[in-house]
Amino acid sequence: MVNKRYIARRLALMVLSIFVVITILFFLFRQVPGGPMSAFTNPRMSQAARQAIIEQYGLNDPLWRQYLRYMVNVVQLDFGQSFYYGSSVSSLIFDRFVNTMSLMLTAFVISYTVGTYLGAQLGWLRGTTKERAGMVVVLFVRSMPVFWTGMVVLYVFSFQLGLFPIGGMRGTGASYTTMAEKFLSTDFLYHVALPVFTLCTYYTGLPLLLMRNNLLEVLSESYIDTARAKGLTSRRVLFVHAARNAILPVVTAFAIAIGFAVGGQVLIETVYSWPGLGREMVQASLRSDYPVAQAAFALLSVIVITMNFVADIAYTYLDPRVSLGES
Amino acid sequence: MAVAGLLIILFYLVLAVISPYIIPYGPYERIYMLDGSWASLQPPSLAHPLGTTDSGYDVLSQLLLGSRIAMFVGILGAFMVAVIGTTVGIVAGYYGGWIDEVVMRLVDILYGLPFIPFVIVLATVFGASVWNIIFGVALLYWLSTARVIRSEVLTVRERPYVEAAEAAGASDFRIMTVHILPNVIPLSALYAAIAVGYSIVAQASVAFLGFGDPSVPSWGVMLQRAFVTQSFGQAWWWTIPPGLSITLVVMGAYLVGRGYEEVVNPQLQEK
Numbered sequence: 001m002v003n004k005r006y007i008a009r010r011l012a013l014m015v016l017s018i019f020v021v022i023t024i025l026f027f028l029f030r031q032v033p034g035g036p037m038s039a040f041t042n043p044r045m046s047q048a049a050r051q052a053i054i055e056q057y058g059l060n061d062p063l064w065r066q067y068l069r070y071m072v073n074v075v076q077l078d079f080g081q082s083f084y085y086g087s088s089v090s091s092l093i094f095d096r097f098v099n100t101m102s103l104m105l106t107a108f109v110i111s112y113t114v115g116t117y118l119g120a121q122l123g124w125l126r127g128t129t130k131e132r133a134g135m136v137v138v139l140f141v142r143s144m145p146v147f148w149t150g151m152v153v154l155y156v157f158s159f160q161l162g163l164f165p166i167g168g169m170r171g172t173g174a175s176y177t178t179m180a181e182k183f184l185s186t187d188f189l190y191h192v193a194l195p196v197f198t199l200c201t202y203y204t205g206l207p208l209l210l211m212r213n214n215l216l217e218v219l220s221e222s223y224i225d226t227a228r229a230k231g232l233t234s235r236r237v238l239f240v241h242a243a244r245n246a247i248l249p250v251v252t253a254f255a256i257a258i259g260f261a262v263g264g265q266v267l268i269e270t271v272y273s274w275p276g277l278g279r280e281m282v283q284a285s286l287r288s289d290y291p292v293a294q295a296a297f298a299l300l301s302v303i304v305i306t307m308n309f310v311a312d313i314a315y316t317y318l319d320p321r322v323s324l325g326e327s
Numbered sequence: 328m329a330v331a332g333l334l335i336i337l338f339y340l341v342l343a344v345i346s347p348y349i350i351p352y353g354p355y356e357r358i359y360m361l362d363g364s365w366a367s368l369q370p371p372s373l374a375h376p377l378g379t380t381d382s383g384y385d386v387l388s389q390l391l392l393g394s395r396i397a398m399f400v401g402i403l404g405a406f407m408v409a410v411i412g413t414t415v416g417i418v419a420g421y422y423g424g425w426i427d428e429v430v431m432r433l434v435d436i437l438y439g440l441p442f443i444p445f446v447i448v449l450a451t452v453f454g455a456s457v458w459n460i461i462f463g464v465a466l467l468y469w470l471s472t473a474r475v476i477r478s479e480v481l482t483v484r485e486r487p488y489v490e491a492a493e494a495a496g497a498s499d500f501r502i503m504t505v506h507i508l509p510n511v512i513p514l515s516a517l518y519a520a521i522a523v524g525y526s527i528v529a530q531a532s533v534a535f536l537g538f539g540d541p542s543v544p545s546w547g548v549m550l551q552r553a554f555v556t557q558s559f560g561q562a563w564w565w566t567i568p569p570g571l572s573i574t575l576v577v578m579g580a581y582l583v584g585r586g587y588e589e590v591v592n593p594q595l596q597e598k
Contacts, residue, residue, distance in 0.1 A: 013432065017439040024440075031452045136328070143578035145528050147535050148550060148570030151559045159560035166560075263441030267532055271554070281444055282536055285451045293451065297444050305439040 007313060014309045021301040026070055029290050030063065079295035084287050089295045093277065097299060099169060100265055100276035103192060107199035108258060115204040116250055119211025120243045124234070126216060142205030146264060150198045150271035157194060164194050167273030195272040202264075206257055207250045214246035221245075252315045259307030262300050329586020335579030336523075339572070342391060343398040352385040354392050354544040359383070371564050378564035380549075381556045389544045390568045396545040397527050397576060400460060404526025405580075407465040409519035412472025413511065417503050419473070420480025431477070434470050442467050443532055450538035457540060460530045468525060472518040476511050483510045513591040520584025524577035531573050546573055 061069075073080065079089035122138075125131040158166045169191050218224065219242055227241045266278030273279070281296035283289075352358065358366040358379055365383035369375060377386035419430040446463040453459060483489065484507065492502050533539055534547025537555075541548055546569035553559040559566045 013435055016432075017436045020436050021439050025448070028448055028452050139578050139581060140574065143524065143574045143581065145531055145535075145570060145573050145577075147532060147554075148566070148573065151550065151554060151566050152570065155559055155563060155566065259438075263443045263445075264532075266443050266447070266536065270536060278444070282447060285447050286537065288451075293448070297441075297448060300441050300444050301439050304441050308435075308438055 003316075006316070010309060010312055014305055017305045018298075018302055021305070022071070022074060022298050023067075025294050025297055026067055029294055032288075032290065074298070079298075080291040082284075082289055082292045084284070084289040084292065089291050092292065093280070093295050093299055096275060096277045096280045096296070099274065100262075100269070100278065103195055103268070103274060103276065104199070104258070104261065104265060106192065107196045107203055108254070108261075110196065111200045111203035112207045112250065112254055114200070115207030116211050116243075116247060118204070119208040119250075120215055120238060120246070122208065123212040123215030123219070123246075124238050124242075126219075138205055138208055141201050142209075144201065145267075146198065146202045147267040147271050149201055150195070150268055153194055153198050154271070165191055167271075169275055195268055195274060198271075199268055203257070203261065206253060210250050210253055211243075211246060214249055215242055218242045218246045252311055255307050255311035255314055259304040259311070262303045262307075265300075328582050329589070332579040332582025332586065335575050336583060339394050339576050339579075340398055342394040346391040346394055350385075350388040350391050352388045354389045355384060356388075357383045358385060368558060368562050368565075370562075377568055378562065380552060380562070380565055381558045382552075386549075386565055386568065389549055390546070390572065392544045393546040393549060393569060394572065396457065396543055397530065397573070400457065400464075400530040401523040401527045401576065401580070403461055404464040404468065404529075405519040405522040407461070408468045408472055408522035408526075409515045411465060412469035412518060413476050413508075413515040415469065415473040416476025417480050417507055417511065420477040421484055421499070421503055421507060423481075427477070430473075434473055437467060437470055440467060442529065443536075446529070446533050447536065447538055450533065455538050455540050457530065457543065459538070460526070460533055464522070464526050464529060468522055472515065472522075475514060475518065479511050479514055480507055483507050513588070517584045517588050520580050520587065523580035527573060527576055527580075531569075546570075 077090050079093065081087065082089050082092060085092060122131055122134050125134070154166060157164050169188070224237060224242055227237045232241075263278075265276060266282055268274065269276040269279035270282060277296050277300060281293055281300070284292035284296060358369075358375070360366050366375075366379050367381050367383050369379040371378045375385050375387065377390060379385060380389070415430060415434075419427045442463060445467065446459055449459040449463060450456075489502060489506050492506050497505075530539070530545065531547035531550065534545055535551045535554065537551060539545060539548050539551070549569045550559075550566060553562065553565045
């Protein structure tokens with residue numbers, strides 16, 4: 001059963017993790033060659049002007065005081081001003097976050113549905129030539145670096161066949177008034193198709209392999225023999241008796257995999273020029289826009305940490321045999 | 328299948344060793360046409376079996392040399408993952424108590440750092456080089472290895488022969504290295520094999536994003552150039568070989584790991 005003390009401890013660990021990550025980031029970014037202001041000040045600036053900026057941002061204060069001020073601001077969700085856009089980092093990052101999640105969650109839902117189904121089928125076929133061939137294909141596809149898959153998919157569907165746009169999230173001239181309109185328009189679907197397809201080729205592997213392995217274990221249980229002996233169709237044995245019991249680890253893998261996949265979003269967003277968190281982080285790093293890079297990384301970390309938390313808690317809820325934190 | 332995987336890995340290892348002696352052109356040696364212009368984006372021909380890049384470099388030569396950095400990162404990454412993960416896992420699992428608590432909470436916290444963004448931060452702060460990736464792999468990829476090894480150690484240390492060794496007065500170090508380590512080696516080897524693939528993909532990904540060292544020819548840098556110049560929409564001969572090589576090596580390493588696991592754990596073999 002779910003243990004309240006376990007949840008409380010797990011929650012405390014989550015807060016501690018976020019705190020440590022943001023601290024590491026703060027000190028890492030202070031190591032940037034030329035200091036955090038190197039992009040902001042330029043050599044032709046007069047000494048006085050430079051001094052004024054440094055004064056304005058409090059960069060003369062001792063490091064611990066800067067750190068304290070940063071943490072107080074972060075708790076209030078204030079990540080400062082972007083050097084590049086000149087606007088508030090928080091609102092910018094939130095917008096990018098929504099874009100990232102819209103792409104990632106679409107791909108995840110499709111991958112886990114398809115992967116679970118194909119995994120069950122593949123497990124059922126164990127030992128046949130079909131299964132072996134299927135496994136080779138699955139392992140090959142799973143080994144493909146996702147950015148390369150994206151390039152190949154673009155080569156075929158955009159450059160050669162001209163069926164889909166090369167990148168971006170909306171066509172020129174498209175405008176929306178509400179969020180719902182933005183994400184439900186055909187223009188959005190047209191732009192999201194290739195990135196989702198590419199992500200699916202990568203994400204489908206994990207639920208598929210997990211489902212197959214679990215199914216193999218379940219198939220050796222005696223209640224499967226009973227179901228077969230009753231004369232049920234193999235379809236019914238597979239989907240009603242076996243697959244249901246094999247699906248549990250796939251469900252918990254969903255949350256953990258989202259956590260792990262967040263970092264990889266950087267790649268797909270770069271290939272498809274998708275205005276998400278990962279791409280923003282890459283560009284901010286290249287432009288030396290440190291407030292944005294720092295905030296984007298912090299938010300990516302928060303997603304990972306939250307998802308790991310959700311996975312742990314979901315695990316105890318879904319499987320009554322697991323009782324964590326009792327020792 | 329494990330044999331196929333082993334052959335792939337051996338093939339690329341041999342390439343990595345001999346490539347400097349067999350490449351037909353320098354990786355950044357410009358090829359000229361008869362009329363003196365750059366041989367830019369030439370499709371495959373006899374002189375250039377994999378064509379040329381937009382700057383007129385020979386793709387085959389870059390591909391062959393790229394195997395060196397891939398194999399280097401893959402093997403070093405796997406080694407670090409295995410050594411760090413195994414050591415941490417054994418120490419945490421064997422001593423238990425507060426050591427275990429501290430180490431495992433550290434593992435939990437490090438799990439919160441997404442890998443590729445973290446390496447980007449390292450590259451921004453310390454400049455682009457292959458060592459950022461090695462450092463990132465060493466810092467973040469041992470986590471799952473340590474977790475798995477630790478739980479294995481928890482069961483191994485309860486076995487009678489460990490008790491016997493303790494009763495005979497063996498030191499902690501001796502018990503850990505002589506009595507526990509051999510039991511967890513198969514697991515670390517499996518995780519090391521998987522880490523070969525992870526490290527190679529990590530290196531290629533970071534190079535692809537433009538945070539690699541552009542002066543060292545690698546598969547990731549090749550793909551990055553093809554992407555940035557938008558030549559990949561036309562020059563398939565430039566994008567397919569490096570990507571396919573990454574895929575094959577990753578798959579090969581995985582197959583070897585799985586094959587090894589089946590050998591040491593016969594329950595996994597097909598009846």
